[in-house]
Every structure is written in structure tokens, then in C-alpha cells.
Amino acid sequence: MYIAILIASVFLSSFLVWGIARTISVPIQHLCLQIQRINGETDAQIQDSYSLNELESLKRSYNQMEEMIRRSEEEKRQFFQNASHDLKTPLASITGYSQGIVSNVIKDHQKAASIILSESLRMTDLVESILSLSKMDSHTFDLHPTDLEVMEFLDECVDIMSTIRKDCVIHLEAARPLMIHTDPELLKRVIQNILSNCLRYAEHEILIRMSTDGNSLILLIQDDGPGFLEKDLPHIFERFYKGNGGKNGIGLSIVWTGIHYLGGSITAGNRAVPEHGAYYQLLLPLSF
Known part of the structure; x- marks a missing residue:
């Protein structure tokens, strides 16, 4: 009797272990097959539901990763x-x-x-x-930060960009001279790309206002053009996004990437009524 109970117990334990192992191994094998199918073009999401929380969590993580890869490939x-x-x-x-x-x-x-x-x-x-x-x-862009007098730097940018349109005046306002430590070449590219976009749409004038909150340089650049379309606002910094007037390019994506590479940030939108036009507000740390 004891031997029979022992054999039955061994058989039952083996069956349970086999069953549990299958509930784990089969989904993992399925996951491995799905990973092999990932090519960034076709949908390789897992639709099955699993009883184990850990496997469900793994499935969600996989699906998120697969979606990111597919989106990245599409963007590329x-x-x-x-x-x-x-x-x-x-x-x-x-x-x-x-x-x-x-x-x-x-x-x-x-x-x-x-x-x-x-x-x-x-x-x-x-x-x-x-x-x-x-x-x-890829974080391989070489920066060469140096001390920079902002007013003098902006004057130079304005002089260069003013030649593009003679009928549009660029005003520069600043409370006082201010020094920052940053990469002048990358910052110049950022400012010139913004001014180039403003000059494309401005009617008569562009305003650059400089201030500080004690820790950051605040640059407000605004024009008196038609402003952004509401549908374009979430996409204006996307690469090659085709916005108002069918224009596309990477000018504003350089602005977004460049200002963040310098440790700053940027927001953009439309000026409050009754004024009209677009604005860009840049924040840059005073010390890089």
C-alpha cells in the first residue's frame, strides 16, 4: 500500500510539475518566436493572455518594446x-x-x-x-563651451539674419548685460533657425526679449505673423513635419535637439489675443 501511495504521489507530482512547466515554457517559446519575427516593419505584438502575473508583465514589456522598435523604424x-x-x-x-x-x-x-x-x-x-x-x-557632437556675453552675441545673430528680409525689423530688448557659459556655435545655429522661421511668417517685426530668473537665461522670441495652426502645434519640432503652407524641413528639430543638448529647454505656441504671431521661449543654464 505504501509503495502504491508512493508511486501515485510521484506520478501525480511529476504530472503537476510537467503541467506547471508547460504553462511557463510554452509562452516563453512563443515569446522567443515573436522576438525572432521583429523586423520593425510588421506587427509582432503578442495577443494571448497568460494566467501568471509575471508572464503577463513580461508580455506587456515585450509589446511596449516591439511598438517602440516599430515606431523607431518608421520614423527612420x-x-x-x-x-x-x-x-x-x-x-x-x-x-x-x-x-x-x-x-x-x-x-x-x-x-x-x-x-x-x-x-x-x-x-x-x-x-x-x-x-x-x-x-x-548619438551624443557624439563635440561641444566647445566658453563664456559668452549674450547681448553682443544676439546682436551678431540679428545682424546676420536682418539681411534676409529688409522689410522686417528685429528688435532686441535686454534689461542688462549678461554672461553665460555655453557653446556659441550650437547656440547660434539654434537662434538663427528660430529667426529664420520667424522671418518666413512675420508681417513687419520680430521681438527678442532677454531676461533671467537667477539660474537660467530666458530668451523670448516672437513674431507678428499668423502663428501656428492648432493642428501643427504638437508637431512643430518633429523632423520634416509638413506644417502651415506645406513647408517641411529640420530647422526646428535642430532647435529642439540643440537646446536640450546644451542643457536647456524650449516651448513654443501662439501669442495671446489680441496679439497675433508665434513665440518661442528658451531657457538656458547660466553655467554649462
Whole structure:
């Protein structure tokens, strides 16, 4: 009797262990198969429900990871598609005008050379922006911080950008001179990209107001244009997002990535009624 009970107990224990093992091993094998299917393009989410809390938690973590990978791959694909399109346009102009000069179809060589130069500079700027974004994303962008007198720095930025539109005035307001410790080249790119966007939409003027809260430099840049469309507001810093007027590019994404790379932050929106136009508020630490 004892031997029979012992054999039955061993058999029952083995069956229970086998059953428990299967409830764990089968979902794990399924998870391994799903991981092998991940390619960032097709949906590889797990839809099954599991009885064990730990396996349910693992499934949720996997699904979140899979969704992030798929979204990242889609963003990368979209980024390269748009970058290729933006590079293709100036290349087509350069090729067309070059062929026109060679075949002597274009008689005004000076005008053609001017367009070729302009499109070459545009393409160079785009390539440099893409490289800068890539380096900042991988945290390999080299910063060279130095002491910077903000008013003098902004004056220089305004002088450069004022040549783009003669009918738009850029006003600069500051309570007092202020020193910060930051990378001047990256900050200049950030400010110029914002001013370039403001100049595109402003009617008559742009205002830059400088202040401090004791720990951070606060820069408010605003224009008197139509402002952002409500549907565009959540996406204005996305790379190659096509917003108001069908414009797309990476200018404002450079602003977002660059200001955060410098340890600061940025917000943007529309000015309060009755005023109209867009605003950008940048916060930068006084010491980098």
C-alpha cells in the first residue's frame, strides 16, 4: 500500500510539475518566436493572455518594446525619405543649370552660376543639419563651451539674419548685460533657425526679449505673423513635419535637439489675443 501511495504521489507530482512547466515554457517559446519575427516593419505584438502575473508583465514589456522598435523604424524610414526628397530638389536644379551651361542653352551664365551656388549652399546646410542631428542623437557632437556675453552675441545673430528680409525689423530688448557659459556655435545655429522661421511668417517685426530668473537665461522670441495652426502645434519640432503652407524641413528639430543638448529647454505656441504671431521661449543654464 505504501509503495502504491508512493508511486501515485510521484506520478501525480511529476504530472503537476510537467503541467506547471508547460504553462511557463510554452509562452516563453512563443515569446522567443515573436522576438525572432521583429523586423520593425510588421506587427509582432503578442495577443494571448497568460494566467501568471509575471508572464503577463513580461508580455506587456515585450509589446511596449516591439511598438517602440516599430515606431523607431518608421520614423527612420520617413526621415530618410524626406531627407532624400529635400536633397533631390537642389540637386535637380544644379544638374539642370549645369547641363544648360554645357549645352549653351542658358545664355545668362552669371544667373545660372548664382542659382547653382545658392542650391549648393542649401544642400550643404541640409547635410550639415542631418549630420549634427545624428551626432547629437548619438551624443557624439563635440561641444566647445566658453563664456559668452549674450547681448553682443544676439546682436551678431540679428545682424546676420536682418539681411534676409529688409522689410522686417528685429528688435532686441535686454534689461542688462549678461554672461553665460555655453557653446556659441550650437547656440547660434539654434537662434538663427528660430529667426529664420520667424522671418518666413512675420508681417513687419520680430521681438527678442532677454531676461533671467537667477539660474537660467530666458530668451523670448516672437513674431507678428499668423502663428501656428492648432493642428501643427504638437508637431512643430518633429523632423520634416509638413506644417502651415506645406513647408517641411529640420530647422526646428535642430532647435529642439540643440537646446536640450546644451542643457536647456524650449516651448513654443501662439501669442495671446489680441496679439497675433508665434513665440518661442528658451531657457538656458547660466553655467554649462
